[in-house]
Amino acid sequence: MSVLGRGSVFAVAFAAVLGVGMVASAQQAAPADVIAARQQAMKALGGEMKAIGDGAKAGSLTKADATARAARIGEVANQMGSWFPAGTGPDSGIKTAALPAIWEKPADYKTAIGEFRAAAAKLVAAAETGDNAAIQAAHGDVGKSCGGCHRPFRQRN
Numbered sequence: 001m002s003v004l005g006r007g008s009v010f011a012v013a014f015a016a017v018l019g020v021g022m023v024a025s026a027q028q029a030a031p032a033d034v035i036a037a038r039q040q041a042m043k044a045l046g047g048e049m050k051a052i053g054d055g056a057k058a059g060s061l062t063k064a065d066a067t068a069r070a071a072r073i074g075e076v077a078n079q080m081g082s083w084f085p086a087g088t089g090p091d092s093g094i095k096t097a098a099l100p101a102i103w104e105k106p107a108d109y110k111t112a113i114g115e116f117r118a119a120a121a122k123l124v125a126a127a128e129t130g131d132n133a134a135i136q137a138a139h140g141d142v143g144k145s146c147g148g149c150h151r152p153f154r155q156r157n
């Protein structure tokens with residue numbers, strides 16, 4: 001399965017960390033590389049979220065910036081299902097905050113990704129309207145969907 005879309009900074013980061021081409025499969029990569037790549041991509045995702053949130057709050061977010069960042073979040077939402085292949089959990093022996101529940105409760109995990117995808121799609125639509133209040137509301141819902149997955153599936157520090 002090809003997991004890395006074209007033109008995404010996340011895909012580029014993911015591919016760069018994995019040291020593979022844009023058509024590589026996370027399933028074929030070493031667990032340590034997959035874990036490092038997804039952690040880096042999650043961090044970038046956090047950066048996009050913060051930039052939209054801060055910019056919208058300050059009233060300084062341009063429509064171009066909002067649409068570009070929302071589009072990248074939307075791409076990540078579509079890719080995330082492939083970031084946790086079997087063998088990249090805590091029993092890999094590699095440091096990861098991914099909880100075994102991801103693989104033990106795949107249906108729940110899929111639901112969490114689905115909620116993120118739906119919220120991200122709404123953020124993309126809100127960004128395209130250029131309406132600051134709509135962007136803030138959609139951004140808040142995306143944030144909730146991040147937490148909706150982190151609570152059951154990510155280990156707290």
Ligand code: HEC
Binds near residue numbers: 095145
């Ligand atoms: C479907 C589940 C899921 C969704 C949705 C999700 N995350 Fe995560 N996130 C995880 C898991 C699991 C980890 C732990 C990854 C690891 O350590 O291997 C993580 C880790 C992180 C990290 C820490 C990365 C590091 O430095 O190790 C950040 C930051 C983060 N997520 C931000 C976000 C943001 C922001 C969103 C929403 C826009 C989001 N995540 C949505 C599951 C999710």
